[in-house]
Amino acid sequence: MYEDSDERKLRKKGQTEMKHSILSLYLNPWIKKISMVDSNxxxxxxxxxxxxxxxxxQGSPLIAMDMADKMLSTANGIDERLDSFKCIFIEKDPENFEKLKQSVQEKEQVVDDRIDPICRPGKFEDWAVDFTEQYEYGVPPPSLVFIDPFGYGNIPFSLITELFQLRDQSLELLITFMAGKMAQWMEDSGHQKAISEALGSTEWQQRVPPDLGKDERAERFSSIYQEQLKDKADAKFTMPFEMVEESKRQTCYYLIHVTNHWQGLKVMKETMFNAGADDEFAYLGPDHTGYEDDQLSFAEFGETNDFEERVEAFARSLYSTYKGDEIVFQDLLEETLDQNVFKLMHYRSAFQILEAEGKLEVEHRPHKPNGNKSRGYGRDDILKFVNMSLSNFT
Incomplete structure (x- = not known):
């Protein structure tokens, strides 16, 4: 096992580049949107x-500072709305911490004065305990917390729960979940306690049998973790992205986005979709291994060669799920948006397919803020999924 400051451990890999690309791309709309809620x-x-x-x-600290600086200097309105963009950078390895301080100090000289970086030595879990105690009787500012450890130990699920529950909305987590390592070491008695603490449950011992392949075990660990985030931490939406180890083509970890607002989920999905798949990462939805419910799922981001067929399959899945039901488009989004890879424009393409087949009718509600007048699919419009088997008898 390499030390945290060993260059062989720090060497940047393709999956890390993709992870940093996602972080950078998401920070842009996150700052733009959340600065409308709070100026800090x-x-x-x-x-x-x-x-x-x-x-x-550049690593993630400098990437974040650069993106905030870019938003403050070029984005319309943000310069007037945003008073401060505070950054807390935590590093436990003493050698890495000294390098971090130097690189952040150099960056601080060339970015907007409202970007306020603080480098803190020590462990993330110690900071998280202090932070939750600080806001036990208050509300922290809107926050994006990037949790990107090398392993899975020392971050108990109970701490993730306390941290996420500090705000009802506008506190989001981006977690590197080391499911591949869990799958690798799950039979080692010396690792089982740490796995249970990270998951907040021992249930995995019944749900992840050792005779499964490593990738399938990793996927089940990810599924259990997301279930825990929703059931115990009261997270409304989670989106997992599988990151693949280039040399072995095996699941290395999942990048899991956690939010309570559908707009945050929508923006993250668009970020991932626009980043492009290139087989470096994939969305794995809830009907993969580890989930028992028959829900919507597709496994790749990006407009692949078979994308039209995938949208058609998505339309069929929507119809199968909602046949005979009426539902407001917004409610349908909140029920399904974290269960597939599709953006809002793809939902509307699926609706067009169903309408052409007589399987969908739309009640426009122009009196609503997001209702359409006579055509299209507004988020306040009502979608009526026609039960074709019954309509034949009317």
Whole structure:
């Protein structure tokens, strides 16, 4: 096992580049949207590292500072709305921490003065305990917390729960969940307690049999973790993205986005979709292994060669799920948006397919804020999924 400051451990890999790309792409709309809610925002990097990789490329702390600076200098309205963008960068390895301080100080000289970075030595879990105690009787600023450890130990699920529940909305988590390591070490008695603490449950011992393949075990661990986030931490939406180890083509970890607002989920989905798949990551929805419910799911982001067929299959799945029902488009989104890879435009394409087949009727509600007058699909419009088997007898 390499030390945290060992260059072999710090070497930047393709999956890390993709993870940083996702972070950068998401910070842009997150700052834009959340600055409408509050003028003071917080970004936390719980495992900040040295700030730069051995090849000189920027790590997540500098990426976050650059994106905030870009938004403050170019985005319309944000310059007037945002008073401060506070950053807390946490690093436990002493050698990495000294490098982090230097790289952040250098970056601080060239970015907007409202970007306020604080480098904190020590463990993420110690900061999280202090933070939850600080706001036990108050509300923290809107926050995006990036939790990106090398392993899964020392971050008990109970702490994740306390942290996420500090705000009803506008506190989001982006978690590197090391499901591949769990799958690798689950039969080792020395690791089982740490796995149970990270998941907040021992149920995995019944639900993840060792005779499964490693990727399937990893997927089940991810499923259990997301169930826990929803059941115990009261998270409304979770989105998992599988990150693949390039050399072995095996699941390395999942990048899991956690939010209570559908707009946050919508933006993250668009971020992932626009980043492109290239087989580096995939969305794995709730009807993969580990989930018992028959729900909607597709496994790849991006407009692949068979994407039209996938939208048609999505339309059939929607119809199968809601046949005979009426539902407001917004309610349908909140029920299904974290169960597939599709953006709102793809939902509307699926509706067009169903309408052409006589399987969908739309009640427009122009008097509503998001209702359409005579055509299209507004989020306040009512979708009526026609039961074709019954309509034949009327």
């Amino acid at each position: 925002l917080l970004f936390v990097d719980g495992f900040a590292g040295p700030g730069r990789y051995p090849d000189g490329s």
